[in-house]
Amino acid sequence: MKRLFALLLAAAPLLAFAAETPNLDSVVIADVTIVDGTGAPARKGSVRIADGRIVAVGDVIPGNSEIVIDGEGKTLAPGFIDTHSHHDYDIPKSPDMVAVTSQGVTTIIVGQDGTSQWPLKEFYARLEKDPIAVNVGSYSGHNTLREQGMGSARRPATDDEIARMSQLLEDDMAAGAFGLSTGLIYETGNFSTPAEVVALARVSARLGGRYISHIRNEGFDLMPSLQEVIDIGRATGAPVQVSHIKIGVKKLWGTSDKVLKLLNDARASGVDITADIYPYTYWQSTMRVMFPNKVYDDRKGLELMLKESTPPEGLHFARYQPDPSIVGKSLAQLAKERNANPVDLYLTLMKLAIDYEKAHPEEERVESVIGESMREDDVTHLMTWEHANICSDGLSIGHPRGHGTFPRVLGHYVRDKKAMTLEQGVYKMTGLAAKHLGITDRGTIAEGMSADLVLFDPATINDRATLQNPTALSVGIESVWVNGRLVYQDRRTTGMHPGQVVRAAKKTE
Secondary structure: OHHHHHHHHHHHHHHOOOOOOOOOOOEEEEEEEEOOOOOOOOEEEEEEEEOOEEEEEEOOOOOOOOEEEEOOOOEEEEOEEEOOOOHHHHOOOOOOOHHHHOOOEEEEEEOOOOOOOOOHHHHHHHHHHOOOOOEEEEOEEHHHHHHHHHOOOOOOOOHHHHHHHHHHHHHHHHHOOOEEEEEOOOOOHHHOOHHHHHHHHHHHHHOOOEEEEEOOOOOOOHHHHHHHHHHHHHHHOOOEEEOOOOOOOHHHOOOHHHHHHHHHHHHHOOOOEEEEEOOOOEEEEOHHHHOOOOOOOOHHHHHHHHHHOOOHHHEEEEEEOOOHHHOOOEHHHHHHHHOOOHHHHHHHHHHHHHHHHHHOOOOOOOEEEEEEOOOHHHHHHHHOOOOEEEOOOOOOOOOOHHHHHHHHHHHHHHHHOOOOOHHHHHHHHOHHHHHHHOOOOOOOOOOOOEOOEEEEOOOOOEOOOOOOOOOOOOEOEEEEEEOOEEEEEOOEEOOOOOOOEOOOOOOOO
């Protein structure tokens, strides 16, 4: 019966036009345990949704013309909000967004790490013309602004170039961007000065925007890099967020207390600094991040990184267009196969990748690596910081975080490790995430909120994606609704595309 009701719900847009058809747009999800996204204790009840909104919560008595979905006592939560996503790269080939909906995610925020769709106004127009299964919002990316305003120059921006980028940022903000994102470890943002970033962040702040940053260094220079974000928050008054916070070198493992003290002291001094985090001890990025000095034939720097951050056996190739046969292999495995020194081999592969990029400028994401460099206790401690929300930093290829992040938190960290309560875990994915973005109509189950909902079984929810099979779907996610429409059930998408563009709230003078 539950499946029949769900199928009727999916068909509602077609059936609702018939005068003799009951009001299928009004649906009661009954007999659920409501975890409402505020951190409040779970409670039994039902939820009525209509016209894409939540219209009643609690002791709801269904009407004769309403569809009733039996939740069978399982947990109903707000749809999860992924505050740091790269799943916009999946949209052209997968508008059903199964990598996202299968995790219970209903809203993704893209334009991260300094790279965003350009121009944002046109990206949003395409989404409104051809919606996808989930809601989408975006930041304006610093590296993208640099590309549009000063080409591929590997140097600090001039005053004229900063003025040009400022106007481009204003255009994105007018389109609804949440603020400025930077990827200060990546080209060409890694050549920017702090003054350049502050100047652009001031533009974002003046227009009511935020600042989110993949900091300059998550390893040896972690603390100074965090301090730069704090300084930007203090100089601009904008809310600032550290992207996918981590401690990425052995030398600093076990120092999460010091990291959180720095952040808490900044908050106590008036800086609204927060963080997002994904639940894995390994990252995914370009091969370039293994060169701390931004020189891609720097043997000494690479040797240091392979010793103190990610060893050859922990460095895996997720994408490599010059030679796809190496994908899935570790640097250590490949070096053994080729009877080569790992450092020499990496330098050779890096050069080949750069040459390939020059010969194929139309291709994106020519190479990518996954590296193990964090310690589990640090991940847990940073994740449970009261001002850290959950993100995936994912897309559908490579790292298992693209398919497994949110179920992993609820399965591994909430149920198995008991690092957080269920209510706390859900809050970090919903109400807190919405607060960090300034979104006011999503993220909690309450009357008047958008009907983004996920029904899951807390006893079975878990990730299944691995390095060997990164696209395996999670288990325990029963049903997912976006703006009141069922988009995922029984480990399948429904073909519905009710997603909306989520724009930042306009600043009122």
